[in-house]
Amino acid sequence: MVKQIQFFDTTLRDGEQTPGVNFNTKEKVQIALQLEKWGIDVIEAGFPISSQGDFEAVQEIAAQIKHATVGGLARCSIEDIDSVREALKEANHKQIHVFIATSPIHRESKLSMTKAEILASVKKHITYAKQYFDQVQFSPEDATRTEWDFLVEVIEVAIKCGATIINIPDTVGYTNPTEYGALFAYLKENISAFDEVIFSSHCHDDLGMATANALAAIEQGALRVEGTINGIGERAGNTALEEVAVALHIRRDAYQAENQIKLDETKNTSDLVSRLSGMPIPRNKAIIGANAYAHESGIHQDGVLKNPETYEIITPQLVGVSSNDLPLGKLSGRHAFVDRMVSLGYDMSDKVVVKELFVKFKELADKKKNISTTDLHALIAGATIEDQAKYELARLQVQYIEEGLHAATVAVRDRQQDNRILLDTDTGAGSVDAIYKTINRMLKLNIILHEYRIDAITQGHDSQAQVHVTIQLPNGYLSYGTGIDFDVLTASAKAYLQAIN
Numbered sequence: 351m352v353k354q355i356q357f358f359d360t361t362l363r364d365g366e367q368t369p370g371v372n373f374n375t376k377e378k379v380q381i382a383l384q385l386e387k388w389g390i391d392v393i394e395a396g397f398p399i400s401s402q403g404d405f406e407a408v409q410e411i412a413a414q415i416k417h418a419t420v421g422g423l424a425r426c427s428i429e430d431i432d433s434v435r436e437a438l439k440e441a442n443h444k445q446i447h448v449f450i451a452t453s454p455i456h457r458e459s460k461l462s463m464t465k466a467e468i469l470a471s472v473k474k475h476i477t478y479a480k481q482y483f484d485q486v487q488f489s490p491e492d493a494t495r496t497e498w499d500f501l502v503e504v505i506e507v508a509i510k511c512g513a514t515i516i517n518i519p520d521t522v523g524y525t526n527p528t529e530y531g532a533l534f535a536y537l538k539e540n541i542s543a544f545d546e547v548i549f550s551s552h553c554h555d556d557l558g559m560a561t562a563n564a565l566a567a568i569e570q571g572a573l574r575v576e577g578t579i580n581g582i583g584e585r586a587g588n589t590a591l592e593e594v595a596v597a598l599h600i601r602r603d604a605y606q607a608e609n610q611i612k613l614d615e616t617k618n619t620s621d622l623v624s625r626l627s628g629m630p631i632p633r634n635k636a637i638i639g640a641n642a643y644a645h646e647s648g649i650h651q652d653g654v655l656k657n658p659e660t661y662e663i664i665t666p667q668l669v670g671v672s673s674n675d676l677p678l679g680k681l682s683g684r685h686a687f688v689d690r691m692v693s694l695g696y697d698m699s700d701k702v703v704v705k706e707l708f709v710k711f712k713e714l715a716d717k718k719k720n721i722s723t724t725d726l727h728a729l730i731a732g733a734t735i736e737d738q739a740k741y742e743l744a745r746l747q748v749q750y751i752e753e754g755l756h757a758a759t760v761a762v763r764d765r766q767q768d769n770r771i772l773l774d775t776d777t778g779a780g781s782v783d784a785i786y787k788t789i790n791r792m793l794k795l796n797i798i799l800h801e802y803r804i805d806a807i808t809q810g811h812d813s814q815a816q817v818h819v820t821i822q823l824p825n826g827y828l829s830y831g832t833g834i835d836f837d838v839l840t841a842s843a844k845a846y847l848q849a850i851n
């Protein structure tokens with residue numbers, strides 16, 4: 351029988367517990383509206399007692415979301431529950447999520463409570479919450495490290511007092527698919543009201559098994575899955591909901607489960623969360639990484655050109671990515687090379703010419719990481735562009751003047767003009783602004799800086815900085831550049847010049 355799986359998103363609550371991530375109300379509303387567009391069933395909008403800002407964000411989301419259920423988190427505390435009540439007043443559809451830890455280590459070391467005290471607290475607070483909410487979710491925090499018989503006891507009390515959804519958190523990402531699936535099977539076997547409420551999974555990724563664990567729970571009776579977009583969250587993060595949604599679709603033969611997620615909004619949703627959380631998506635991330643639909647090796651490219659299904663189980667369009675990508679590099683083969691040249695308008699019917707060109711292409715690819723369209727045109731023209739860098743940073747000096755004003759002096763070597771040194775100076779509202787204004791002035795370019803990002807690529811006091819920039823050139827084209835240096839400002843200047851080059 352086909353099951354209906356509810357998707358519960360906690361990007362705005364557990365996702366915001368990611369160290370370094372902090373959404374303001376406007377950003378939270380923007381994410382909530384996109385989640386609704388994605389087809390989410392429940393949005394956990396926040397933990398209202400935690401701060402006035404969080405309270406107001408939950409209130410605002412409750413007022414703006416029309417179809418999805420909006421939820422708020424509460425400890426076993428009357429004040430927490432009242433705060434969720436107040437924040438969710440305006441919601442069309444609402445639920446409360448009450449939790450308390452049940453494992454021995456949390457009972458003894460964190461809460462200093464006995465099993466009996468936990469049971470009494472669950473009884474008191476679920477009963478209280480039920481007076482105000484039809485939908486009451488209860489979570490025995492750290493369920494996967496709780497004695498299974500005690501877990502059954504706690505859940506029975508919660509259900510008896512009115513809980514309609516029981517969530518089984520793997521709070522510390524400790525379990526594995528076999529064990530988590532067995533836990534759900536055990537609960538099904540031992541809780542008489544199992545089918546009268548909804549059981550849910552909530553997994554963390556400390557051992558890299560959050561998605562696999564969530565799917566194991568679904569196989570064993572969970573009808574709701576909790577997680578976040580891009581898997582952000584406390585420590586190593588949560589189940590990435592986009593992974594579960596696509597896995598249920600691609601492997602519906604295995605899971606026999608439907609849901610109302612609109613998969614073609616997946617990339618948009620992921621991009622928005624990545625941008626507002628300031629957490630770039632790794633290129634090799636499943637479903638939404640830049641490499642998820644890219645094939646560089648020759649044998650794969652040949653297969654994909656003949657039939658994409660040879661190496662693609664997911665079509666990029668399914669998740670809202672416009673097309674796949676066959677980047678040319680040193681591992682590419684003749685089929686992909688010819689295909690690209692034909693797409694650039696060249697006649698590749700002469701096998702002897704193709705053979706010669708392909709040898710030159712491989713020589714070039716051995717030296718260069720990325721073969722650009724310009725490189726390919728150059729191959730045809732008989733020239734090999736080994737290094738197209740026209741401008742190279744020669745020297746850089748930045749000085750603080752006052753009240754944030756900085757002055758930069760930049761020397762750039764023009765490699766296509768006999769290494770002539772260009773020198774200029776300008777001021778800006780910050781050191782990077784001063785450098786970029788100086789370069790614009792020197793090269794007489796009207797460039798708009800779209801994105802600037804710094805990553806540390808090594809650790810410690812001698813860490814190297816990697817700066818990524820996206821600029822808009824006067825002709826409207828976007829160009830990207832990366833600069834690496836021990837000095838952040840030098841890396842910034844190098845990235846900007848690379849984008850101009």
Ligand SMILES: CC(=O)SCCNC(=O)CCNC(=O)[C@H](O)C(C)(C)COP(=O)(O)OP(=O)(O)OC[C@H]1O[C@@H](n2cnc3c(N)ncnc32)[C@H](O)[C@@H]1OP(=O)(O)O
Pocket residue numbers: 364367397399400401424425426427449450451460461491521584
């Ligand atoms: C597994 C999870 O992700 S749970 C959600 C975790 N998220 C967060 O903690 C983010 C928001 N948290 C906060 O802003 C703050 O921690 C607050 C406002 C909730 C509480 O702040 P404070 O009152 O200063 O307490 P603090 O955070 O230091 O300690 C937590 C207290 O709650 C108690 N507690 C923890 N969980 C629960 C629970 N489910 N039910 C009842 N009490 C609980 C702890 O035992 C501790 O109590 P104590 O002060 O009597 O020792």
Ligand SMILES: CC(C)C(=O)C(=O)O
Pocket residue numbers: 364449489491492517519520521522552554
């Ligand atoms: C509040 C609960 C569900 C939680 O976030 C966890 O246990 O990880």
